[in-house]
Amino acid sequence: MSWSPLLLSFEISFIATVLAGVLGVGVAALLVRYRFPGRELVDALITAPMVLPPTVLGYYVLVTLGRDSTLGRAYESLTGSSIVFSYTGLVVAGLLAALPFVVKSSRAALCEVDPRIVAAARTLGAGPVRVFFTVQLPLAASGVVAGLALGFARSLGDFGVTLMVAGNIPGDTQTGALAIYDALQSNRDSDAGSMALVMAAFAACALYGVNKLTGPKAHGW
Amino acid sequence: MSHSLTSQNPPSRRAESLIRVLALIALLGAALVACQREPKPVPVRVAAASDLTHAFEALGKQFEQQTKQPVSFTFGSTGLMARQLQQGAPFDMFAAADVAFADQVVKAGACDGSTQALYGRGRIVIWGRKGRAPEPPKQLKDLAEARYKRIAIANPEHAPYGRAARAALKQAGVWQAVEPRLVLGENVRQTLQLAETGNADVAIVALALTVADQENPWALVDGDLHPHIDQALVVCTRGANTAGGRRFAEFVNSPEGRGVMRRYGFVLPGEQLTQNP
Numbered sequence: 056m057s058w059s060p061l062l063l064s065f066e067i068s069f070i071a072t073v074l075a076g077v078l079g080v081g082v083a084a085l086l087v088r089y090r091f092p093g094r095e096l097v098d099a100l101i102t103a104p105m106v107l108p109p110t111v112l113g114y115y116v117l118v119t120l121g122r123d124s125t126l127g128r129a130y131e132s133l134t135g136s137s138i139v140f141s142y143t144g145l146v147v148a149g150l151l152a153a154l155p156f157v158v159k160s161s162r163a164a165l166c167e168v169d170p171r172i173v174a175a176a177r178t179l180g181a182g183p184v185r186v187f188f189t190v191q192l193p194l195a196a197s198g199v200v201a202g203l204a205l206g207f208a209r210s211l212g213d214f215g216v217t218l219m220v221a222g223n224i225p226g227d228t229q230t231g232a233l234a235i236y237d238a239l240q241s242n243r244d245s246d247a248g249s250m251a252l253v254m255a256a257f258a259a260c261a262l263y264g265v266n267k268l269t270g271p272k273a274h275g276w
Numbered sequence: 277m278s279h280s281l282t283s284q285n286p287p288s289r290r291a292e293s294l295i296r297v298l299a300l301i302a303l304l305g306a307a308l309v310a311c312q313r314e315p316k317p318v319p320v321r322v323a324a325a326s327d328l329t330h331a332f333e334a335l336g337k338q339f340e341q342q343t344k345q346p347v348s349f350t351f352g353s354t355g356l357m358a359r360q361l362q363q364g365a366p367f368d369m370f371a372a373a374d375v376a377f378a379d380q381v382v383k384a385g386a387c388d389g390s391t392q393a394l395y396g397r398g399r400i401v402i403w404g405r406k407g408r409a410p411e412p413p414k415q416l417k418d419l420a421e422a423r424y425k426r427i428a429i430a431n432p433e434h435a436p437y438g439r440a441a442r443a444a445l446k447q448a449g450v451w452q453a454v455e456p457r458l459v460l461g462e463n464v465r466q467t468l469q470l471a472e473t474g475n476a477d478v479a480i481v482a483l484a485l486t487v488a489d490q491e492n493p494w495a496l497v498d499g500d501l502h503p504h505i506d507q508a509l510v511v512c513t514r515g516a517n518t519a520g521g522r523r524f525a526e527f528v529n530s531p532e533g534r535g536v537m538r539r540y541g542f543v544l545p546g547e548q549l550t551q552n553p
Contacts, residue, residue: 117473117475121473121474121475122426122474122475123473123474123475137426137475139475140426140459140475218462222426222428222459222460222470223431223459223460223461223462224458224459224460225460237431237433237434239356239359240353240355240356240359240431240433240434241355241433241434242355242359242380242434
């Protein structure tokens with residue numbers, strides 16, 4: 056059994072989750088703070104990857120970021136390598152997987168923050184950004200973290216989109232999920248089993264850890 | 277529904293609207309399920325390697341016309357379908373892209389060894405999309421040139437055509453140069469798709485997938501560069517229509533079936549490749 060696909064998966068998911076966290080919490084904050092026409096549409100578009108079949112998503116990623124697309128070509132002329140079939144492509148796939156969870160969860164959590172507390176902080180002189188980081192976000196923390204945990208787990212397990220855009224290049228873009236799939240097709244059962252076990256154990260530990268951090272203590276029950 | 281559900285409707289009315297929507301969805305779901313319930317004749321279920329997509333679809337049409345027996349095909353990676361068969365997948369016939377996979381399912385008891393038969397030998401081609409620069413090379417060794425940034429082959433680990441591509445690249449002496457630029461398709465049809473969508477510059481795929489292609493440039497790879505791709509079929513016993521599977525297997529190797537296979541560039545057992553492709 057080789058460790059590199061597993062390590063690649065953890066690495067990619069971690070990076071994707073961090074990006075999803077920054078981007079997702081930001082988007083959630085905007086969705087909560089501002090009422091604008093099309094607000095729910097934006098929310099739906101961001102959440103769409105969660106409900107679209109992975110092959111549909113993979114198709115759209117190929118079409119919008121593939122080597123033949125405008126964005127893909129621009130990227131390739133700037134950096135010399137393509138988005139698809141590269142580390143970048145993997146992170147994009149992971150980001151698409153994780154983002155909906157972060158946004159949905161963070162938005163719900165931020166909505167629940169008592170507006171009177173926010174108002175109180177403002178009357179005490181804190182600007183909106185300071186209020187966000189020192190009052191709203193900490194109060195919404197367990198929801199945000201839950202979203203991050205789900206996002207991480209989901210991006211770790213991504214298969215469909217990755218299969219279509221990663222190119223399955225051993226050592227470069229072969230993630231754990233793809234490696235397990237390959238092992239299964241090549242009759243390497245013990246490899247498939249070991250890798251699956253490691254990934255499952257890792258995901259379980261990560262989720263357990265998160266639950267411990269954000270569980271009963273946060274609510275005082 | 278453009279009005280805000282939270283501001284105008286008190287909770288009980290919201291619940292009512294929600295229940296109505298859910299009931300509608302449930303009704304639609306039930307209607308869809310009910311539409312599927314019409315009795316249909318049991319089709320012959322064939323698992324076929326993805327390189328057979330065009331050839332078998334043509335065969336299937338002729339078979340259905342002649343015997344009035346419907347056939348349904350599942351095209352995909354030979355390795356994956358072999359595994360599925362081992363786990364009890366209900367196919368009536370399996371057309372593998374390599375003899376080894378047919379042996380594998382027979383050994384697992386999913387298929388009847390006495391029905392195992394070679395049905396053709398595959399060939400590989402270098403394929404490029406029309407109008408795309410660079411143009412695909414006529415010879416494998418030209419792939420060493422750096423202008424071919426991404427070369428797609430099927431995964432050599434479990435796809436027979438990928439294995440042949442790798443063997444040919446090695447035999448042509450360009451494997452070292454080409455390997456860092458490879459992109460692996462899950463099966464040979466997905467490999468072709470990688471080049472069709474412009475994500476790979478060239479693809480090494482099965483002749484059967486491109487033989488009818490008049491539009492895009494492709495070139496046959498010298499058959500001496502790789503071991504034979506001996507494709508075998510076998511009737512499987514875990515499906516609902518084993519007799520149908522047997523009939524289709526016989527049809528593939530009948531003079532009519534062989535004619536179709538020949539048209540798709542397969543070298544038939546006992547013959548040489550015709551010069552056409």
